[in-house]
Amino acid sequence: MTTSHTEWINFLRQYGPVPRNDNMYDETIQRVVNKKKIKPILIEAKYLPELIENFRSEQPKSVILTGTAGDGKTYHCREVWLELGGTYEQWEVPGNIKMLPIGNKTLYVIKDLSELEDHERDHLVLFAQAIKQQRPDVLFLIAANDGQLIEALKQVNEHSDALGIREVIEEMLVDEQKEHAQYGVRLYNLSRISAAWALPQVIDAVLNHAGWQDCSQCQYRDHEDIRQRCPIWENKKRLEDVDGTKTIRNRLVDLLELCEINSVHLPIRQLLLLVSNMILGHPDVKDKLMRCQDIPDIIEKRTTVKASIYRNVFGENLTERRREATDVFNTLGRFGIGNETSNKVDNILIFGNDDPELKEIYQEIMLSDEYYGADATFRTQQKAYLEGVAEDGETEFLALVRSQRQRLFFSIPPEKADDLKLWELTTFQYAGEFLTKVYRAIHQGAKVPTPILSRLVRGLNRISTGLLTRTQDKLILATSGSHSQAKVSKIFESFISVMRDRGEFVQIKAEPSGKLYLEVSLSYPAVPAVKLHLQLIRYEFLSRVAEGALPGSFSRECYEDILAFKSRLLKQLDTRKKLEEEDFETNSDSMSFHMIKINAEGVLDKKTVEVLF
Known part of the structure; x- marks a missing residue:
């Protein structure tokens, strides 16, 4: 196993649910990228081409980027800065306000409005003058959460040059206006970027990263003995869905789209966290995220099943407290997948091995998956449960059944979804119908x-x-x-x-x-x-x-x-x-x-x- 491979996995762990100062998230990732010379995980910045085109046009307008934490405000600002000729070294110099000449104008980039010092508040008056066309030599690019933006503008609202600006911006926010007819400003709400649209971009960016190439040197990658295979690589392959159906991806997109219909927004940062955890999650390792050096011990102790991508998608590798405190796992957890079931699915899971009528479907959805499905542990516990001789009563086997329900939700092929009543495995039995029909x-x-x-x-x-x-x-x-x-x-x-x-x-x-x-x-x-x-x-x-x-x-x-x-x-x-x-x-x-x-x-x-x- 090469050192560079270890560095890639350690880098991927940075995106997972590890303790960190979220205000420094983007900066932390960038420092690792530059220090370790690792190619960053690049995701399409949806509005970047539009922003660049605006600032390079003959009549550019100032821009406000709003959204929740993790929507990519800092990322968009930095990429605009670099595209317009700024350097990474200049960006890293301490200070929340950056200045960059663009032709005969000066662009002020405010990286985070909430971090403005008291003596820097005058820049908001300058911003007001700029969008009122009183200072045509000045442009702004401001990153701010909605509430912070209105609060900051309220503080300068009494200034004669800033009068009425707060109401204008508030109106644009409420009415979701990108531009205002009378003022030189554009407003982009990054919270409007659909998580269902963004997730496939995030998955592809992670799976197609050059760091995976070093896995070719790993002895556990595709070991001929299935019990000796690396769960990290196994999870990567399952997320790729090499058979072409992309079942895991499509089911996740369905869940995220349903969340959005219910007005629940998940920022890109949470999607990166989700994908990282799906691949690396394991409850028995440091930070609950696997490293390359953890694999031999996991294989020896036969705990690879705990690394199941189907459990990790719900944060089952984390403590309950940490899971509930993480937006994406809290949100996905509301679907109750694992806790909810249908009689048909449970009959297959419990009696499928012995029931002639269920034998064929049991073979197809359980026995065919020896790694995360009906492995030796599941079959042993199943037999003990049916014979009434389980040492711990029903607890351990029923926990395994719960995990299998989670796996089946993401692995039942589309053509069998209706027959096996897929959405009865969730709290919302009519969700599939509501989404598609x-x-x-x-x-x-x-x-x-x-x-x-x-x-x-x-x-x-x-x-x-x-x-x-x-x-x-x-x-x-x-x-x-x-x-x-x-x-x-x-x-x-x-x-x-x-x-x-x-x-x-x-x-x-x-x-x-x-x-x-x-x-x-x-x-x-x-x-x-x-x-x-x-x-x-x-x-x-x-x-x-x-x-x-x-x-x-x-x-x-x-x-x-x-x-x-x-x-x-x-x-x-x-x-x-x-x-x-x-x-x-x-x-x-x-x-x-x-x-x-x-x-x-x-x-x-x-x-x-x-x-x-």
């Missing part, structure tokens, strides 16, 4: 399948009425007679047709921002449609209720959200009724209302009750 379908210009829309309407009707109705071709609006938040509502107010009928309809659409919403139109042009933001948790909730779950048993917050949506619908219905009364004046000496009744098939109808006076 709803979210992606709409963004590709297709319509949501009718059975799915019908199921969502059925769920809404069950929550609105508190009754186990099967009605799904029309949305039912009902009250209890006193308030709309009652658990059971039997006074009928109106039907809203799901299919388009005289201006009434229910449909799922996407906003320009990409967010999905369920829209209910009440037919009158003067009555605005009512929208319900539709993300994964609400979709799961409505689907579960439609299939028989009690509304309060899944999510109290979702239940209250749907009741609030119902209240908005009733308010708009009341507006429509007033418009109808204006159009068709009626006089009557009686009043009638309708009671909801449910027939044997679960279909709702109404029964009229008339009151004379």
